Amino acid sequence: MSLPLEGKVALVTGGARGIGAGIVARLAEAGAKVMIADIGVDRKNSGDWRYALADDNDLQAALAAGENISAVHVDVTDRSSCESAVAQCAAQFSGIDILINNAGIVDSGPVDSFDESKWDQIFAVNSKGLFLMTQAALSYLRGSGAGCIINTASIAGKQGYANMSAYCGSKFAAIGITQSLAVELAVDNIRVNAICPGMVGTAMWLDHLLPTDATEQYQREEEFQQRMQKTIPLGRPQTAADMGDAALYLATATNVTGIALNVAGGFEMN
Numbered sequence: 588m589s590l591p592l593e594g595k596v597a598l599v600t601g602g603a604r605g606i607g608a609g610i611v612a613r614l615a616e617a618g619a620k621v622m623i624a625d626i627g628v629d630r631k632n633s634g635d636w637r638y639a640l641a642d643d644n645d646l647q648a649a650l651a652a653g654e655n656i657s658a659v660h661v662d663v664t665d666r667s668s669c670e671s672a673v674a675q676c677a678a679q680f681s682g683i684d685i686l687i688n689n690a691g692i693v694d695s696g697p698v699d700s701f702d703e704s705k706w707d708q709i710f711a712v713n714s715k716g717l718f719l720m721t722q723a724a725l726s727y728l729r730g731s732g733a734g735c736i737i738n739t740a741s742i743a744g745k746q747g748y749a750n751m752s753a754y755c756g757s758k759f760a761a762i763g764i765t766q767s768l769a770v771e772l773a774v775d776n777i778r779v780n781a782i783c784p785g786m787v788g789t790a791m792w793l794d795h796l797l798p799t800d801a802t803e804q805y806q807r808e809e810e811f812q813q814r815m816q817k818t819i820p821l822g823r824p825q826t827a828a829d830m831g832d833a834a835l836y837l838a839t840a841t842n843v844t845g846i847a848l849n850v851a852g853g854f855e856m857n
Contacts, residue, residue, distance in 0.1 A: 588660075589618070590616075590617050590618030590624070591617045591618065591835070591839050592617040592619035592620070592835070592838060593618035594620045594680050595618070595619045595620070595684040595685060595838075596619065596620045596621075596622070596623045596676065596677075596680040596681070596683050596684050596685070597619045597620070597621045597683075597684065597685035597686075597687060597688055597838070598621075598624055598672070598673065598676045598683055598685070598687065598724065599611050599614070599621060599623055599624065599687040600624045600625070600661060600663055600672075600687065600688055600689050600690035601622055601624075601625055601641075601650050601689040601690030601715070601739075602621070602623035602624060602625055602649060602658075602687070602689065603625035603627045603628065603641035603645045603658070603672070603701050604627075604641045604645035604646075604648070604649060604727050605622070605626070605641075605787070606739060606784060606787060606830045607649075607687075607690070607739075607827075607828055608645070608648070608652070608827060609826065609827025609829070609830050610621055610648040610687055610689060610827075610830055610831045610834040611615050611649055611652055611653075611656060611831075612649070612828070612831055613828065613832060613834060614685070614687075614831070614834065614835060614838065615652055615653025615654075615655065615656050615834050616653065616790060617838075617839075618635055618651075619655070619670075619685065619745065619838075620655075620656075620680045621653065621656045621657075621678035621713070622657050622658070622659060622672075622675070622679065622680065623646070623650070623654065623656065623657070623658040623659070624659050624660070624661035624672040624690075625646065625658065625660070625661065625681070625690070626640060626641070626660065626661065626662055626663075626690070627640050627641030627642055627643070627645060627646055628646060628658050628659060628661075629660045632693065639686055642669060643778060644718045644848065647807065652656040652793040653783070654657060655680075657676075657680075658771065658799055659671075659672045659675045659676065660672070661690075661720075662732050663688075663690045663712055663715075663716030663719060663720055664708075664711040664712055664715060664716060664719070665719075666719050666723075668725055668756075668783060669719045669720050669722075670715075670723045672723075673684035673720070673724045673727065675761035679813075681776040682727050682730060682731060683724050683727035683728060683731065683734075684728070684731040684733070684734060684735065685735045685737070685782065685811040685838050686720060686721065686724045686728060686734075686736045686737070686826065687736075687737045687739070687834060688717045688720050688721070688734045688737070688738045688759050688791040689723070689738075689739040690712060691712060691713045691714055691739060691741075692708065692709055692712050692713065692776075694709060694753065694754065695711070695750045695751050695753075695754065696750055696795075697750055698750075698752050701753060705753065705757070706753045707755045709754060709757050710753070710756070710760070712757075712843070713758060713760070713761060714757045714760040714764065715777060716759060717738055717761060717764050717765075718764065721736060721768065722790025726775050728772075728775070729775045729777065729797040729834045731742050731777075732776060733776055733777075733841070734772075734775065734776070734777035734778070735778050735779075735780075735837070735838050736765075736772075736777065736778070736779040736780075736835055737776065737779075737780055737781070737782060737837050737838065738761050738763075738764065738765050738779070738780070738781045738782070739781070739782050739784065739830075740761040740765065740781040740782065740783045740847055741754075741756050741758040741761075741783055741784060741849045742759055742763050742783050742784070742785050742849060742851050742854065742855035743755045743758050744758030744759045744760075744762045744781075744783060744847070745759075745783060745847070745849075745855055745857060746855065747764070757759055760849045761781060762781055762783075765779055765780060765781040765845065765847060766779075766845050766847075769844045769845030770845065776800070778837075778840075778844040779844055779845065780818060780837045780843060780844060780845065780846050780847070781832055781846070781847040781848065782834060782837070782847075782850060783847050783848060783849045783851065783852025783855065784829075784830055784850055784851065785819065785824075785825045785849070785850060785852055785854045785855065786815055786818070786819065786824045786825060786851070786852075786854065787824065787826060787827060787829075787830065791806075800827075801851065808841050816853075818846040818854065819851070819852040819853060819854045820852060820853030820854065821852035822852075823852060825850055825851060829850050830844070830850060833848055833850045834856075836848075
């Protein structure tokens, strides 16, 4: 029996760990050839944000998830870097059928003291990055004949939260970009959708968003689990594997475009 993505090529930004790694693993399991494009590739120091970005250990774990997985460096805020990553993927795997715009960052704080440079960087990665990567990959997606773009947005792109104006704004923008591209690219049979994760126990949550005095990783993880039991209707946090399942669905649902799919255990319903 053939696999649902056999013969397909996927490029996943921010694919070295967290949600991105979950998507990489699921697509590879479904038969796709996958290129991880991540700022942590060939980068000596990825810890210059509010939490550490992917490192080589993360990358090696992501690469081990399947046979046809490779990696390339990308900075999604830089046009030439996006074009280079796309070109390397297309050259190695003979095209691109699926583009997963997953790279993202978060920071929070009151608007009256929020740093302008952090605001700009959040929008550069979370919103402009979708634009640059889509532009870079578009000719290959058109050549596919049945191209697919999946953007990682957030439930924070559907509802605003205090002290999160930069992040929420960037994710609202991601959903708007998704819907606009879905209409624009339908003529090329390119489907464009978004995944809206809820609470996933990645570095964004455990090292930044989770209010805690815990100093040990296992303590933060326990507190996170306890909070999610009280917060989420289904009583459990979401996982990177859940996002991989959502990506596989959107990659294979040939008559679905323009949606922003909540994967949030019922926390966000619309």
